[in-house]
Amino acid sequence: MTEQSRVAPAIGRRRRDRSLVDVRPDWPGGPLPALVEATVPDLDLAAWLAGNRDTVDELARRHAAVLLRGFAVAGPADFRAAMAALSDDVLSYGERSSPRSEVTEGVYTSTEHPADQPIVLHNEQSYTLNWPLRIVFFCETEPAAGGRTPLADSRRVLARLRPETVAGFERRGGVCYQRNYLPGISLSWQTAFQTDSRAEVEAYCARARIEAQWVGEEQLRTRQVRPAVREHPVTGERTWFNHALFFHVTSLPDEVSAGLRRALAEEDLPYQTAYGDGTPIGADVLAELRAAYAAETRSFPWRRGDVLLVENMLAAHAREPFTPPRRILTAMSDPVTAPELAAALPDGARAGDGATAGAATAGGRS
Secondary structure, eight states: OOHHHHHGGGGOSSHHHHTTEEEETTSTTOSSSEEEEEOSTTOBHHHHHHHHHHHHHHHHHHHSEEEEESSBOOSHHHHHHHHHHHOSOBOOOOSOSSOOOEEETTEEEOOOOOTTSOEEEEOTTTTSSEEEEEEEEEEEEOOSEEOOOOEEEHHHHHHHSOHHHHHHHHHTTSEEEEEEEOTTTSOOHHHHHTOSOHHHHHHHHHHTTOEEEEETTTEEEEEEEEOSEEEOTTTOOEEEOOOTTTTSGGGSOHHHHHHHHHHSOGGGOSEEEEETTSOOOOHHHHHHHHHHHHHHEEOOOOOTTOEEEEETTTEEEEEOOEESOOEEEEEEEEEEEOHHHHTTSOTTOOTTOSTTTTTTTSOOOO
């Protein structure tokens, strides 16, 4: 029995529901992502999802991402309605690491990053103690050329790494992220934390277990240590879930990386990563990480109206350079609190509650 024949009946027990879509994990772009394609015109995505959420959940956890194609999704309002059908907890965007604009409640532009530059594979918010279980993209305007959103299965990336490489991160405490909020070079701390109050930033950092240091009048330096490997809260699978490569200065274009290192001391770089104990990550390990991601990378060309659901803990995502126009909107849902923090919180609470609520659960996406 093929996977398509096993999964398709779950889409709906009634023949009418089964005839509305075609489920194809083995399409030319699959199995990452699996494809669910409407077979009738003007099929409302939100309405279909409302009756088939369990099936989409199963596909997402098995294949790490699901592409919903051919549905009637005309703009941000339709996309937001689909998000409401997918999740009861759509997130706002705080602790920002990239510029973007809110289009409608819970829906944002994708990272406003130069079109000629790629964005490296990463798992959304993996450097925080709260992250979205899902990130969802909507193609409002397909790119003239390029502009794909590559994906890599984080379970398979972990499996490709040498055991001694993974053990090295775990033995040294995971990944250390150092960030400097420098006016004119990176996002200001006011933009990143969505407040003008230093006291609110300090309180948020204390709750989120981030070391915060003010440098002069305008600069904020933060440091946080997080695991390199996490377990998915539903499937229990171990996954390579971090920004160790994404935030390493060598992941920038060569001329940008070299220019920053000439202009700034190492401690003042906008972003840098190391092992959890502060030991630099060796060039050989960085090369191994890049090779593992490259071997697992898959992509497909966007079509207008596409909605891509990414199971954030199971798949990393990126962005190719592109020729404009391109407009991809994004939303995130289903916050997860790190086990080491959840154990210390009162029942029903999650980190970020308070003056900067939501800041720990959303940000840094592309």
